[in-house]
Amino acid sequence: MEKDRTSKIIAIVALIVAVVGLSLGFAAFSKQLTITPGASVSASSDDSFSVKFSNSNESQTEGEVEATGDESGATGDAATLAQTTISGLKAKFTKANQTVTYKFYVHNDGAMDAYLTGVEFSKPNPTCEATSSADTNAELVTAACSHLKVSVKVDTETYSNSNAAIKGKTLSKDSYKEVTVEIKNDETATPVDGEFTADFGSITLKYESKDNA
DSSP states (O other), X not given: OHHHHHHHHHHHHHHHHHHHHHHHHHHHTSOOOOOOOOOOOOOSSGGGSOEEEESOSSSOOOEEEOEEEOTTSOEEEOEEEETTEEEOOEEEOSSSSEEEEEEEEEEEOSSSOEEEEEEEESOSSOEEEEOSOTTSOHHHHHHHHTTEXXXXXXXXXXXXXXXXXXXXXXXXXXXXXXEEEEEEEOTTOOOOSSOXXXXXXXXXXXXXXXXXX
């Protein structure tokens, strides 16, 4: 009887060893190799996203932008274009229903597409000031000032006030879109008894790497 019990114990121990051996063998043939890739990416340079004004639709060009007056005799000063700004746009009107325009381009010379997402007019209405005789009637200037309008046309869309929800206006890499700024003295403009100037503030075109949702 004692002999049988010893045999049984030995048999059980042998079985356990066999199972452990099998487990070790299986583990040896199922080695897991783990790879955890990672990367840190940043813009290569400030030029990776770059949108600029241009005097040409064939190459990035800066310089003067001439004003175009209408047939009624309106004129304008030449503006100065330098990459992200154009300044010195000034129309000269002598009567009602006159228009002066400036045409130039916006150019995507970066490495990714850009999207026009907003247009901001810093002043809803121009402010005007008499420049000639001190006898100029301020009330007439104020009345006439309210008839001065400015708008900006980018490609096919015209904006005359701020819009922060523009979408679907893509400026592809290395492409150009025409920009037209129109300054107008509308047909209902009232006469004044002296010269005055109008300040329209600034107009900002906002381009981003992601379109509005």
